[in-house]
Structure formats: C-alpha cells, structure tokens
Amino acid sequence: MKQMDLDFLDLNSFLTNEERVLRDTVQGFVTQKVLPTIEEHYQNGTFPAHLIREMGELGFLGANLKGYGCADVSPLAYGLLSQELEAGDAGIRSFVSVQSSLAMYAIHTFGNEEQRQQWLPPMAKGEKIGCFGLTEPDFGSNPSGMRTRAEKTGRGYVLHGAKMWITNGSIADVAVVWAKLDGVIRGFLVEKGTPGFKTQEMKQKHSFRASNTSELLFDRCEIPKENLLSKTDGLLSPLSCLNQGRFGVAWGALGAATVCYNVAKDYALSRKQFNDRPIASHQLVQEKLAEMLTEITKAQLLSLRVTQLKTEGKAQHVHISMMKMNNTQMALHVARTARFILGGSGIMSEYPVMRHMCNLETTVTYEGTNDIQKLILGKEITGIQAFY
Amino acid sequence: MNIVVCMKQVPDTETKIRLKEGNGGIQTDGVKWIINPYCEFAVEEALRIRERNGGQGTVTLVCMGPDRAVESIRTALAMGVDKAIHLNDPLFEGSDNFGVAKILARAIQTIPHDIILCGKQAVDDDASQVPQILAEQLNIPHVMVVEKMEVDVANKKVTTSRRIEGGAKEVLEVPLPAVFGADKGMNEPRYASLPGIMKAKSKEVKKVTAADLGLKPEEIGVAAAKVKIQAYSLPPERQAGKKIEGGDPAQVAHELAKWLREEARVI
Ligand SMILES: Cc1cc2nc3c(=O)[nH]c(=O)nc-3n(C[C@H](O)[C@H](O)[C@H](O)COP(=O)(O)OP(=O)(O)OC[C@H]3O[C@@H](n4cnc5c(N)ncnc54)[C@H](O)[C@@H]3O)c2cc1C
Numbered sequence: 001m002k003q004m005d006l007d008f009l010d011l012n013s014f015l016t017n018e019e020r021v022l023r024d025t026v027q028g029f030v031t032q033k034v035l036p037t038i039e040e041h042y043q044n045g046t047f048p049a050h051l052i053r054e055m056g057e058l059g060f061l062g063a064n065l066k067g068y069g070c071a072d073v074s075p076l077a078y079g080l081l082s083q084e085l086e087a088g089d090a091g092i093r094s095f096v097s098v099q100s101s102l103a104m105y106a107i108h109t110f111g112n113e114e115q116r117q118q119w120l121p122p123m124a125k126g127e128k129i130g131c132f133g134l135t136e137p138d139f140g141s142n143p144s145g146m147r148t149r150a151e152k153t154g155r156g157y158v159l160h161g162a163k164m165w166i167t168n169g170s171i172a173d174v175a176v177v178w179a180k181l182d183g184v185i186r187g188f189l190v191e192k193g194t195p196g197f198k199t200q201e202m203k204q205k206h207s208f209r210a211s212n213t214s215e216l217l218f219d220r221c222e223i224p225k226e227n228l229l230s231k232t233d234g235l236l237s238p239l240s241c242l243n244q245g246r247f248g249v250a251w252g253a254l255g256a257a258t259v260c261y262n263v264a265k266d267y268a269l270s271r272k273q274f275n276d277r278p279i280a281s282h283q284l285v286q287e288k289l290a291e292m293l294t295e296i297t298k299a300q301l302l303s304l305r306v307t308q309l310k311t312e313g314k315a316q317h318v319h320i321s322m323m324k325m326n327n328t329q330m331a332l333h334v335a336r337t338a339r340f341i342l343g344g345s346g347i348m349s350e351y352p353v354m355r356h357m358c359n360l361e362t363t364v365t366y367e368g369t370n371d372i373q374k375l376i377l378g379k380e381i382t383g384i385q386a387f388y
Numbered sequence: 389m390n391i392v393v394c395m396k397q398v399p400d401t402e403t404k405i406r407l408k409e410g411n412g413g414i415q416t417d418g419v420k421w422i423i424n425p426y427c428e429f430a431v432e433e434a435l436r437i438r439e440r441n442g443g444q445g446t447v448t449l450v451c452m453g454p455d456r457a458v459e460s461i462r463t464a465l466a467m468g469v470d471k472a473i474h475l476n477d478p479l480f481e482g483s484d485n486f487g488v489a490k491i492l493a494r495a496i497q498t499i500p501h502d503i504i505l506c507g508k509q510a511v512d513d514d515a516s517q518v519p520q521i522l523a524e525q526l527n528i529p530h531v532m533v534v535e536k537m538e539v540d541v542a543n544k545k546v547t548t549s550r551r552i553e554g555g556a557k558e559v560l561e562v563p564l565p566a567v568f569g570a571d572k573g574m575n576e577p578r579y580a581s582l583p584g585i586m587k588a589k590s591k592e593v594k595k596v597t598a599a600d601l602g603l604k605p606e607e608i609g610v611a612a613a614k615v616k617i618q619a620y621s622l623p624p625e626r627q628a629g630k631k632i633e634g635g636d637p638a639q640v641a642h643e644l645a646k647w648l649r650e651e652a653r654v655i
Contacts, residue, residue: 002402005420017462018585024422024463025579059582071582081582 003262004030004087004255008297011304019077026084029058034088039349041210045203047091048210049171056126060085060096062104064244068120070104075310079251079303086252087259090359091211093252098167099123101244103130106176110187110229110237119174119189131172133163133216134238140165141372142387144235148179148218150188156225157181157188159196159218165366169214170199176229177216178238187229187237196221207362243317245367246324247310253331253363254299256356260331261292263353264338267345279341288341292334299327318380325373332360389445389541390500391434393469394492394522395427397453397460398512407620414620423460426507429570432577434505435468437539444541446470450495452480452488458593465588466580473499477597482610489521491608494601496526501565502544508533508569516569523567530567531560535574 004027015023033051041048055061062070064078073081078100085093107119107130122128139145148161159179169175175190175197190197198217205213231237268280268289279285306323309315335357339346347354364370372387379385399405400420408415423431434447449464451457452475461472473495480491496504504526509516516532523530536549544564550571552558580588598608605611632643648655 017459018466018589020459021463021466021580021585021588022582025466025581025585028579057581058579059584063582069583071586073582073586077582 003259003266004084006258006261006293006296008293009301011300014304015076015080016074019074019080022073022077023080023084025058026060026081027087029054030084030088030092034085034092038089038092038210039352039355042089042091042355043209043349045205045209047095047171047212051092052095052126052129054126055096056124059124060100061126062100062108062120062124064100065104065108065120065124068108068116069124070120075247076304076307078248079307082248082251083255083258085255087255089210089355090252090256090363091208093248093255094167094208094211097245097248097252098132099130101248102132102241103168103172103174103176105244106132106187106229106232106238106241107189109240110231111189112230114226115189115229123174128173129168129171131166131168131175131214131216132238132241133166133169133175133177134242135163135165137162137164137215141369143178143238144185146178146180146185148177150179150181150186152181153222156223157228159188159190159221159223161218163216165202166214166216167208168212169216170201171212172199175216177218178232179218181228184233185235185238187232188223189227189229190216190218190221190223191227194221194223207358209358239317242367243320246320246373247306249363249367250306250320250323250327251303253327253360254296254303256360256363257292257296257299257327257331257334260335260338260353260356261289261296263351264292264341265289267342267351271343285341288337292337295330295334299330302326318377321368321373321376324367325370325377328360328363329370332357332364335360389437389441389502389539391437391445391447391503391505392496392499392501393427393430393434393447393449393464394504394506394518395431395449395451395460395464396424396507396510396512397421397451397457398424398510401425401511405622407622411617411619413617421456421460423463424507424510424512426509426511426570426572428507428577429572429574430505430507430568431464431467431469432575433537433570434503435578436575437503437537441539441541446500448473448499450492451475452483452491454481461593462585462588463580465591465593466585467578468584469591471592472594474593474595475601476595477599479598479603479605479609482613483608484613484615485515485517486521486614487608487612489518489525491598491601491603492518492522493525494603495596496522498601503539503546503564504528504567506567506569508571519567519569526565526567528565528567529562530569531562532569533571534568535571537568537574 059071063073066072082093104123134143136146150157150159173192177188177190196219200215202213268285269278271279273279306319338353339357400422403419406415438445447469449469449472451461506519531548533550534548538547547561549559632640634640
C-alpha cells in the first residue's frame with residue numbers, strides 16, 4: 001500500500017472519516033485483487049473480468065450516483081476511488097469510469113424511470129456491463145460530425161453506422177450509443193445481441209492492454225422506441241457525460257503518477273552505481289525526484305480544489321478540462337521520468353512503471369485529447385473558439 | 389444473540405517504527421493506524437455469526453483508544469457492525485493489560501453480551517493477555533487461538549476448534565457467555581463496501597469515559613499499572629548479507645557449512 005501513498009502537504013487532513021475508510025477499502029482491494037495478476041493480464045492483453053462482480057459488491061460501480069442501489073459517495077470519495085484504482089491499472093479504473101460516469105450516468109440523467117429501474121441496479125451490482133459509444137472511425141475530437149444515424153420507423157428506430165475505440169464494447173450488455181436523429185445527436189440504448197449490432201475487439205494495442213476496447217457496428221440495427229434516452233438533446237448531452245468522465249480520469253492519473261514516483265524513489269535509493277553509492281545521491285536524480293514530487297503535489301492541490309467546487313455545485317467544465325489536461329500530462333511526464341530513473345529495469349514488467357506510462361498515452365488522448373482541453377480553455381480565456 | 393467485539397487500533401504493520409526520546413515509547417506521528425488484524429478476524433466472525441443466525445442479533449464494538457481510534461471504529465461499522473462504544477479518556481492512557489481488561493470488563497458489563505470476540509493478540513505489543521484477563525474479570529470462560537466457531541443459539545453454547553502443540557486440533561464446547569480469541573485462518577475479513585461506509589455515517593458511536601464507568605483515576609491508567617515498562621529499544625540493524633561465490637557447488641556448500649558453524653554458530 002505504501003506505493004499508493006504520497007501526501008507531502010498533509011492533504012489527507014481534508015478527508016472525512018468516510019473518505020479515508022473508502023480509500024483504505026480500495027487500496028486493500030487493489031493490493032490483494034488487482035496487483036497480483038495485472039501484469040499477466042496486461043502482457044496477455046486481457047481484461048480481468050472476474051473482478052467486475054466483486055467491484056459491484058463493494059459498491060464501486062455507479063458510486064457517484066444516487067438511488068438505484070448506488071452508493072452516492074462525495075465527489076472527493078469518487079475521486080479517491082478513481083485514484084486508487086488507477087494506482088492498480090488505468091484499465092480497471094477505466095472500466096469503473098465508463099460504467100459509472102459514462103454509461104450509468106447517461107441512463108441516470110437522460111433516461112426515464114423505466115430505463116433506470118431496468119439498468120441501474122444490475123449495473124451497480126456488476127451483473128450488467130455498459131459502454132459508451134461516441135467516437136467514430138472518422139470523428140474523434142470532433143464528435144459533432146458523427147455519421148451514425150437513427151431513423152424512425154413504425155416500431156422504433158433503425159441505427160446505421162460505426163463506433164470505434166469503445167471501452168467495454170464487446171463485453172457490454174448495453175451500449176449507450178450516440179447517433180443523429182433528424183440531424184440532432186441523441187442517445188440510444190442498444191442491447192447486446194440485437195440483430196444488426198456487432199462488436200469487434202481491437203487487439204494489438206500498446207496501451208490499455210488490460211482493458212477491452214472495441215468497435216461497434218450497426219447495420220440496419222432495429223431497436224424499440226423505448227430505447228431512446230428521451231432527455232438527450234444535442235452534443236451537450238454526451239459532453240455532460242464526458243465532464244463526469246474527465247473528472248475520474250484526472251483523479252486516476254494521480255494514482256498512476258504516485259506509484260511511478262514511489263517506485264522510482266525506492267529504486268534510486270537502492271540501486272548503486274559509481275563508488276557503491278545509490279543513484280539517489282546524484283544531483284541529476286534528486287532534481288528529477290524533487291520535480292516529480294512537486295508536480296504531483298500541485299496536481300493534488302488542483303484536484304482537491306476542483307473537487308471542492310464540484311461538491312458545492314460550482315465546478316465548471318473548464319475547471320475539469322484544466323484538471324484533466326494538467327493531471328494526465330503531469331502523470332505521463334512523471335511516468336516517463338520514473339522509467340528513465342529505473343534504467344533498463346524500467347522497461348520490464350517486474351516494475352509497474354512502463355505499464356502506467358503506456359496507459360497514460362491513452363489518458364492524455366481519450367475523453368478529449370489534452371490539446372482539445374487546451375482549446376476549451378483557450379476559448380474560455382479569449383472568447384474565440386479555435387477548433388476550426 | 390448479543391455479540392461484543394473488542395477491537396484495538398494498532399500501527400500498520402508496514403510502518404517503520406521510530407522511538408521517542410527518553411523512554412516515551414514509539415513515535416506516533418506519521419504512523420498509519422489500522423484495525424489490529426486479529427481483531428479484524430473477530431469483527432468478521434461476529435458478522436458471520438449474525439448472518440448465519442438469519443441476521444438476528446446485535447454486534448457491538450468496544451474499542452479503547454484516543455480520538456484517532458474513531459477511524460478504525462468507523463471502518464468496523466462500515467463492515468457491518470451495528471454500533472460502537474468508544475472508551476476514550478486521557479485517564480485510560482498508560483494502562484497495562486490488566487488495566488485495559490478491567491476497563492473493557494466494566495464497559496461490557498453495562499451491555500447485554502453472549503459472545504465476546506477479541507483478537508488473540510494485538511500486533512503492536514503482542515502481549516496476548518487482555519482476552520483472558522477480561523474473561524476472569526467477567527467471571528466467564530474463555531477460549532484462545534480459535535480457528536473455527538460453531539454457535540448453537542438455542543442451547544447457548546459454542547463449539548470451537550483450535551490448533552494446539554504438534555499440529556493437533558482441539559475441539560472444545562463452552563457455555564455462553566464466553567470470551568473467544570480469534571486466530572488467523574478463522575475467516576477472510578470483508579472490505580467495507582461503499583454503501584456500507586455511507587450507512588455507517590448514521591450509526592451510533594458512544595463515547596464513554598472513566599467517570600461514566602464509575603472508575604476512579606487511581607484505579608486505572610499509569611497509576612494502577614502493575615507492569616512498568618523499563619525501556620524501549622529497536623531491534624539491531626540488519627547486517628548486510630554475505631555472498632559465497634564460486635562455481636563448484638561442493639566448494640560453496642563447504643564454505644556455507646563452515647560459515648554457519650564458525651561465524652553464525654547455528655550448527
Ligand atoms: C483506449 C481507448 C479507449 C477509448 N474509449 C472510448 C469510449 O469508451 N468511448 C468513446 O466514445 N471513445 C473512446 N475513445 C476514443 C477517444 O475519446 C478518442 O480517441 C479521442 O477523442 C481522440 O479522437 P481520435 O483518436 O479520433 O483523434 P483525432 O481527433 O483524429 O486527433 C488526432 C490528433 O489531432 C489533434 N487535433 C484534432 N483536432 C484538433 C484541433 N481542432 N486543433 C488542434 N489539434 C487537433 C488531437 O489533439 C490529436 O493529437 C477511446 C480511446 C482509446 C485510445
């Protein structure tokens with residue numbers, strides 16, 4: 001557990017008792033259930049699906065939501081959950097983020113009572129898995145251009161199109177699919193096994209290897225009219241989900257960075273080069289450790305403050321964009337530096353560092369690349385949108 | 389069935405122990421505090437006994453400790469314990485095992501109790517005395533190092549099994565009320581689930597002082613301690629390992645045997 005802790009400014013004193021207990025629970029779960037097998041899953045490119053039920057029983061799924069068997073924890077508790085899970089692996093954290101902040105949040109926010117009753121309780125228990133299909137082969141940063149469309153029929157809707165890079169895609173029981181209906185982006189629930197709906201797992205990844213990433217294909221896929229998320233209305237609907245998602249991604253990055261820093265520090269103290277002295281005794285190494293510690297601590301402060309604002313209902317999307325951009329970029333930098341400090345050992349699976357480093361290449365990319373987050377901030381600063 | 393669990397908060401086993409100046413004991417700042425692992429088995433067993441009994445009964449936690457112990461108490465409540473008594477009074481500080489057992493006994497006398505579960509020892513001082521003294525104070529039987537418990541609710545008795553000398557198993561039957569000291573292997577403690585943690589927020593933690601128990605200052609704490617701690621010292625630093633090099637296994641074995649006999653003097 002020691003490797004998951006880093007608290008230079010005694011920020012733990014801001015945690016409530018519940019938040020501390022929750023953090024212990026997640027750290028214990030990660031230490032006992034995730035870490036022993038995660039390298040093997042990562043090497044084999046498999047997602048440890050056996051953990052899903054247990055995470056459901058522990059209330060990790062949809063923990064940010066109210067009712068329907070969800071734990072309804074504070075935003076800070078949800079952040080800590082993400083942080084500690086990613087200290088294990090970003091793939092596990094991402095499973096929980098997608099299930100909770102994207103799929104369940106969409107159903108909770110945009111679904112009607114029947115849809116919520118049908119899906120949320122089993123999803124909270126981990127009996128049903130959800131995914132969130134926004135990105136398409138030709139539309140990533142620019143989702144408004146999406147080609148997937150829905151047509152109204154007598155009985156419901158017919159979907160045509162394809163989604164790509166979808167976390168949990170081929171293991172999901174229900175896909176929240178964003179498609180244009182009469183030119184307006186709307187959300188639809190597509191159940192596994194619906195005729196005309198196919199999934200294909202994307203293999204050969206160098207990042208997020210312990211996570212399921214899939215393509216979703218809709219070829220005249222007919223769904224009943226009850227499957228429209230009726231309160232969705234335009235691009236802002238999926239973006240509001242991403243706002244939740246980014247919050248968890250940002251907290252998760254802190255977990256990965258913390259582990260990388262602690263591993264690098266321990267390694268630097270025990271590895272000896274030149275005159276039997278630890279490499280930590282060299283100024284160039286100390287400079288790196290000092291910078292890593294400072295950067296992680298700054299990111300913790302930013303996260304804590306944005307989380308306080310979120311708790312007060314005052315966090316704006318630009319705050320969360322800043323946090324997501326800063327934390328994932330910081331974590332990637334810390335992971336690369338840690339990898340460097342470990343020398344040749346840094347590329348081996350004996351240490352978690354390169355796994356985290358490769359994972360972070362995804363976290364700086366998905367749910368809006370960091371450059372896109374900067375453009376969001378740029379628009380806020382200047383009032384001029386520079387996306388196109 | 390009224391189940392009482394006595395729980396102690398101890399430093400995390402991963403904590404690097406440092407001593408205070410003089411003879412002041414261990415330095416507590418920077419220490420991460422956890423539920424004593426053996427007490428965690430006791431908490432888990434209490435919850436399982438209640439579950440096996442169709443959810444009937446109450447599990448009450450009794451914990452003596454300063455303010456910081458609340459965190460561990462909340463963890464136990466989040467695991468599913470119903471309510472807690474927090475024995476928290478500066479007068480309790482410095483109590484020896486006898487004193488601790490006396491305070492616990494007083495508190496337990498005020499509540500209904502059929503089964504009293506403790507950890508068989510606390511991993512901080514490893515004394516393994518409190519449960520037995522507690523049982524004596526309450527004038528009831530005790531079984532220590534318990535690996536398995538079967539509760540016969542109707543007949544108010546418990547069959548326990550424990551490992552004894554030579555790896556043999558001893559099966560005992562005890563009438564209730566009685567004290568049980570939980571051993572490793574009894575169960576695998578659950579994690580506090582997130583809904584459990586949220587539910588624990590509204591559970592009662594009753595703070596109880598010496599005065600509430602009718603204990604006078606001279607009866608408890610350092611004043612009444614029968615055992616006085618003379619000194620604290622850390623174990624000696626570990627010496628660097630010795631590497632016996634050489635390609636020939638017979639030669640290496642010979643050197644090792646020589647070293648074990650002449651320098652380590654273990655054979
Ligand atoms: C492992 C993984 C899991 C994912 N899971 C999901 C999921 O569950 N659901 C989902 O919907 N999506 C998911 N995604 C998709 C992810 O959100 C997209 O990859 C991301 O939005 C970027 O889109 P793109 O890959 O098409 O890149 P592009 O949009 O093609 O961007 C390529 C590059 O161009 C830059 N760029 C683009 N536009 C601009 C601009 N206007 N100005 C400056 N630079 C620009 C980008 O910053 C980037 O560097 C996942 C991706 C990965 C890798």
